[in-house]
Amino acid sequence: MKNVTKISFVVLVLFLSLSQRGNAQIVIGKPSLGFTQACASPSFNTYNVTFSFSSDTALSGSNQFIIELSDDNGDFTNATTIYTSNAGAVTTSPATLSFAMPNTMSGEGYKIKIKSTAPAASSTPSNAFAAYYKIQDTPFTINNLIATGTFCAGGSYLLTIDSRVDENNDSPLQYPSLTYNWYKETSPTTSVFVAEGATLSVSEPGTYFVETNYGTCTSNSFSNRVTITQATSQSSFEINSSKGNPFCSSDGPTVLSAVNGNSYQWYKDGEAIEGATNQMFETEESGTYLVSVDLGECSTSASIDLDSTGFSSSIDANEVEMIDENETLEVTVTTDANNPEFEWYLNESLITSVTTSSYVISQTGNYKVVVNQTADCLSSTEHSFMVQNPFPDVAEIPNLISPDGDRENDTWVIPQQYVSGTNTQVTILNAQGKVVLQTDNYQNNWPENQIDFQDITPVYYYIIKPQNGSEKKGSITVIK
Structure with a gap:
């Protein structure tokens, strides 16, 4: 009987132990x-x-x-x-x-x-x-990277995130789950929240940008700044060149972009480009490009001096320079061309002895310097100018000039005995008798301004009164 009781007790202990383990908690x-x-x-x-x-x-x-x-x-x-x-x-x-x-x-x-x-x-x-x-965390572009935009009074301008994906733009629009916050700058370092969304309709002037909405994790996913203005009678936006300005035409064309509008017309050097009526225009040629943009209630325009050489250069000579007898003139070219070479010409003949960026000129004539970039973008540009004696020794008073910009007979050049330093009074009158020039210090520089031909050949009249000598009178016919 005692053994049965002892066995029963051991079984009960084991059962209770297993039961407690089965109900264990942490x-x-x-x-x-x-x-x-x-x-x-x-x-x-x-x-x-x-x-x-x-x-x-x-x-x-x-x-x-x-x-x-x-x-x-x-x-x-x-x-x-x-x-x-x-x-x-x-x-x-x-x-x-x-x-x-x-x-x-x-x-x-x-x-x-x-x-x-x-x-x-x-x-x-x-x-x-x-x-x-942050599936996308790099800078991206808006407004086709154009830094400005314009709207008409009472209207608005639409800013959009660019959708293209290439080496220059990692568009966040390729990730549909992302959202965006737009901001307006209040100072160079501060801004205020404006709205959410992939686009922003702007009706107030200011500088705007957008960030991918990563809340307190926002870091590198932001756009370029765009300054929006209200249209005036003057140009109020910038034309963007996709490859910069200057750009290297040997690397392919650049794309010029205008602000958003209803219609467009592009011009090159003052001439309308046939068929160029889109917001963007592709070219690989240098020149002055202008675009006229119809904004609906108003219109605006902008221009860009586009250089396809891939480098910039300038010359410290005017279009026409004057030197006296036995006088010299040093002309210098400044350029950022890569490994540049220089070729100087006088009257279209190469001056083989000069290959530097500067040249000391001692004689008159038509000069030209060609700047060649010989590394990376292989390209060239040229600068031309004329060097004259301010008072050449001409025998007769001319009665015909042709101010057409070809540097031949562009101004009325008279004998040295009547020019500056002789105290001679020179008067020029138009056909109606109105005085257009009167001076006792004539510089052989008339006409300085463009003459309006109005479909006729203008005739002017001159009176030359030397300090000592007889008065000279005659006519000057101006031809194109």
Whole structure:
């Protein structure tokens, strides 16, 4: 009887022990985040969380720890599981787990919980944190990279994120899940929020830009600035050249872009370009380009002096230079050309002895210097000018001039005895008798302004009164 009682007691103890193990519980502490915000991206997406639990002896060998993620408001109703440990892999407290954020993260109020499966338990939520997956995090362009825009009084101007994806623009529009915030500058370093969306209709002048909405994680995903003005009678925007200005034509054409409008007409050197009626115009030629833009209620225009040489250069000589007998003139070219070479010409003949950027001139004539860029973009440009004696020794008073810009007979050049320094009064009158020039210091420089021919050949009259000598009178016929 005693043995039966003893056996029954041992069985009861074993049963109670197994029963207690089957009902064992653990307590999981509040997770401690290894970060303050999660700004994930394709190049970085690893985060740590540390938590404690007790008692570790209560864990089953099949237990798994799970990390659950709330929505961006901290609600776990539809929680997302972002990590699950292997069965029995975590047995020691405290424990640290590494995990990746989902690529749909976008908000400021996420939280996480730690759960166990055997036995089942759950921690309290972690502190809230901002989390964004920055699938695009490089600068991008708006307004075709045109730095200005114009709207009519009472109208508006539409700013848009450029959709093209190339080496110059990583458009965020290729990722449909992204959203955007537009801002207006209030100073060079401050701005105010204006609106959300992929476009912005602007009806107030100012400088605007847009950022991909990564909240407190926003860093490099932002656009160029665009300054918007209200249209006036003068040009109020800039033409953009896709390859800059100057650009290298040997690398292919550049694309000129105007502001948004209803219609367009492009011009080159004052002449309308047939068929050039789009917002963009492609060219590989140098020249002065102008575009006229119809904005609906008003119109505006802008121009650009486009240089296809791939470098810039300038010369310190005027179109016409004067030197006296036995006088010299030093002319210098300044350029940023890569490995430049220089060729100087007098009256279209190469001056073989001069290959530098400067030349000391001692005789009159028509000069030209050709600047050649001999590395990278192989190209050239030229500068031409004329060197004259201010008072050449002519025998007769001419009665015919042709101011057509060819540097031949462009001005009325009279004998030296009547020019500056002789105290001779020179008067020129038009056909109606109106005085157009009267001076006692004539520089052989009439006409200085363009003459309006009005479909006829103008005739002028001159009176030359020397200090000592007889008065001279006659006519001057101006031809094209």
